[in-house]
Amino acid sequence: MNVLKEKRLISISRKLNFPSALLLLFVFVISSCKTVDIRTDYALQNNTPSDIEKGKKLLKNAYLEMGYDKFENTTNYEVSSLFKWKFPWTMMPMNALPGNKGKNIRFRFSTNDFNGQVTYLDGRKKGKTYGLQSWKDYRFTKKEDFKTRKSKRYNWGLATYHYVIEAPMRLLGADIIRYAGEKEFNGNQYDVVYATWKQDAPHKEHDQWLVYINKHTGMIDLTEITINDFFLPMPPGMKGATILTERKLTANGSYLPSFVTIQLGKPKSSEKYVYTFELNDYKFDAFPKEELFPIKELEPIGDAKIILSK
Numbered sequence: 001m002n003v004l005k006e007k008r009l010i011s012i013s014r015k016l017n018f019p020s021a022l023l024l025l026f027v028f029v030i031s032s033c034k035t036v037d038i039r040t041d042y043a044l045q046n047n048t049p050s051d052i053e054k055g056k057k058l059l060k061n062a063y064l065e066m067g068y069d070k071f072e073n074t075t076n077y078e079v080s081s082l083f084k085w086k087f088p089w090t091m092m093p094m095n096a097l098p099g100n101k102g103k104n105i106r107f108r109f110s111t112n113d114f115n116g117q118v119t120y121l122d123g124r125k126k127g128k129t130y131g132l133q134s135w136k137d138y139r140f141t142k143k144e145d146f147k148t149r150k151s152k153r154y155n156w157g158l159a160t161y162h163y164v165i166e167a168p169m170r171l172l173g174a175d176i177i178r179y180a181g182e183k184e185f186n187g188n189q190y191d192v193v194y195a196t197w198k199q200d201a202p203h204k205e206h207d208q209w210l211v212y213i214n215k216h217t218g219m220i221d222l223t224e225i226t227i228n229d230f231f232l233p234m235p236p237g238m239k240g241a242t243i244l245t246e247r248k249l250t251a252n253g254s255y256l257p258s259f260v261t262i263q264l265g266k267p268k269s270s271e272k273y274v275y276t277f278e279l280n281d282y283k284f285d286a287f288p289k290e291e292l293f294p295i296k297e298l299e300p301i302g303d304a305k306i307i308l309s310k
Contacts, residue, residue, distance in 0.1 A: 036202065036226050036240035037201070037202045037208070037226075038208050038210050038224050038226060038240060039180070039200075039208065039210075040181050040183075040192060041181070042179070042180050042181030042192075043178065043180040043181065046178075046179070047178060047200075051178040052177065052178045054178075054179040055178040055179040055180070055193045056172075056177050056178075058179065058191050058193050058213050059168075059171060059172055059177060059193050059195070059211065059213075060172060061213075061218060062168055062213045062219060063168050063169055063172060065218035065219055065255075066218075066219050066247065066256075067253045068168050068169045068254055070253045070254050071166075071169065071250075071254035071256065072111065072112060074111045074252065074285055075110070075111060075285050075289050076109060076110050076111055076285060076287065076289050076292065077109055077111060077282060077283060077284045077285070077286075078107060078108040078282070078283050078287065079107050079165075079256075079279050079280065079281060079282045079283075080104060080105070080106050080121075080279070080280050080281045081100075081104075081105050081106070081107060081161075081277050081278060081279050081280075082102070082103070082104055082105075082277065082278045083097070083100045083101055083102070083103075083105075083275060083277045084101070084102065084275060084276050084277070085101050085274070085275040086275060096154070096156050096157025096160065097118060097153075097157045097158075097161075098125075098153070099124055099125040100118075100120070102123075103120060103122050103123035104120075104121040104122050105118050105120055106118070106119045107161065108287065108291070108292065109162050109165070109292075110292050111166070112166065112170065112302075112303060113301075113302045113303050114134075114135065114158075114159045114162060114163075114303070114304075115131075115132060115133050115134070115293065115300075116131065116132055116158045116162050116292065117130065117131040117158070117291075118130050118131075118154075118157075127141055128140075128141050130151075130158070131158070131294065132154065132159060133294065133298055134295075134298045134299065134300060135155065135301070136295060136298060137150070137151050137155050137158075138295060140294075146294065148295065161277075164243060164260060165256060165279070167209075167220075167223065168220055170303065171195050171211065173303070174195040174196060174197055174209070175196070175197045175198055176194070176195065176196045176197065176198075176199075177193060177194070177195045178194055179191070179192075179193060179194075180192040180193055180194040180210060183212060185212065185221075185222065185267050188214055188215075188216065188221065189214075189215045190213060190215060191212075191213045191215060192210055192212055192213070193210070193211040194208070194209070194211075195208075195209040195211060196208045196209065202226065207225055207226045207227065208225065208226045209223055209225050210223060210224040210225075211223050212224075219255060220245065221244070221245060222242060222244045222267055223242070223245075224240070224241070224242050224243075224266065225241055225242075225243065226239050226240055226241075227239050227240070227241055240264070240265050240266075241262060241263060241264055241265070242262075242263040242264075242265065242266060242267045242268070243260060243261070243262060243263075244260070244261035244263065244267070245259075245260055245261075246258050246259040250282045250284075251282065251284065252284050256282060257279050258280060259276065259277075259278055259279070260276060260277050260279065261273045261276045262274050262276065
């Protein structure tokens with residue numbers, strides 16, 4: 001940010017209330033950032049059959065080490081969650097599930113696709129359920145109070161948190177997987193695997209993933225990702241994030257996310273976050289799967305993804 005632009009921004013912000021000024025600063029800063037490409041130097045320089053084989057083997061071993069083969073055999077699951085947003089991010093229009101800040105919610109998901117629901121357990125939306133079925137969204141407060149909607153926000157939120165939980169098994173189906181080198185983070189050593197779809201270089205339709213596999217435990221502790229299809233138009237500087245993941249053993253023998261930290265950009269200290277969310281009390285196949293498919297006329301589309309920003 002040069003001095004002249006900074007002075008102009010300060011002058012304008014003095015005429016606005018605090019939230020508006022903060023939002024203006026936020027938009028200015030991120031608009032000045034460059035396009036995100038998270039491929040490591042190793043991934044950019046190496047694309048041999050042995051790199052592909054090693055990357056796929058590392059991902060598959062992590063999948064097995066965390067018991068995702070047991071998880072994948074479930075039909076559906078549910079899990080409670082509590083979100084905490086950090087200032088100043090709490091002032092920004094970034095929340096994909098409005099009303100979740102500091103409130104208890106309950107997710108219910110169909111395993112290995114994009115069908116799911118979130119129910120608010122307290123707060124101003126207590127009792128309301130928002131759902132996603134074959135990329136069509138709906139809401140109901142009671143069974144007789146049901147309606148379909150058109151909300152990119154809830155579509156993105158439900159699909160994203162669904163995928164964050166299931167990523168270790170679903171990334172195995174990526175079109176491009178290869179070894180991306182070694183990294184050190186928080187005193188731990190990691191093998192890194194690069195994954196994406198269709199084409200190697202950054203593109204709008206699909207995200208890039210860097211998966212950090214702990215050399216000691218064999219588990220996935222964090223991932224770097226691009227976010228090319230957010231529910232709001234965002235400049236390139238907001239399209240890179242880090243997901244720090246703590247895991248706990250669940251009842252079916254799988255190590256699933258228990259505490260997730262979302263950061264902007266590259267991995268950093270866990271105290272530097274945009275928001276966090278807890279995941280606890282996983283239950284597997286505890287409700288009829290049909291409850292996730294209330295729109296009877298919709299054909300199932302499984303793991304297929306649509307582009308929300310079109």
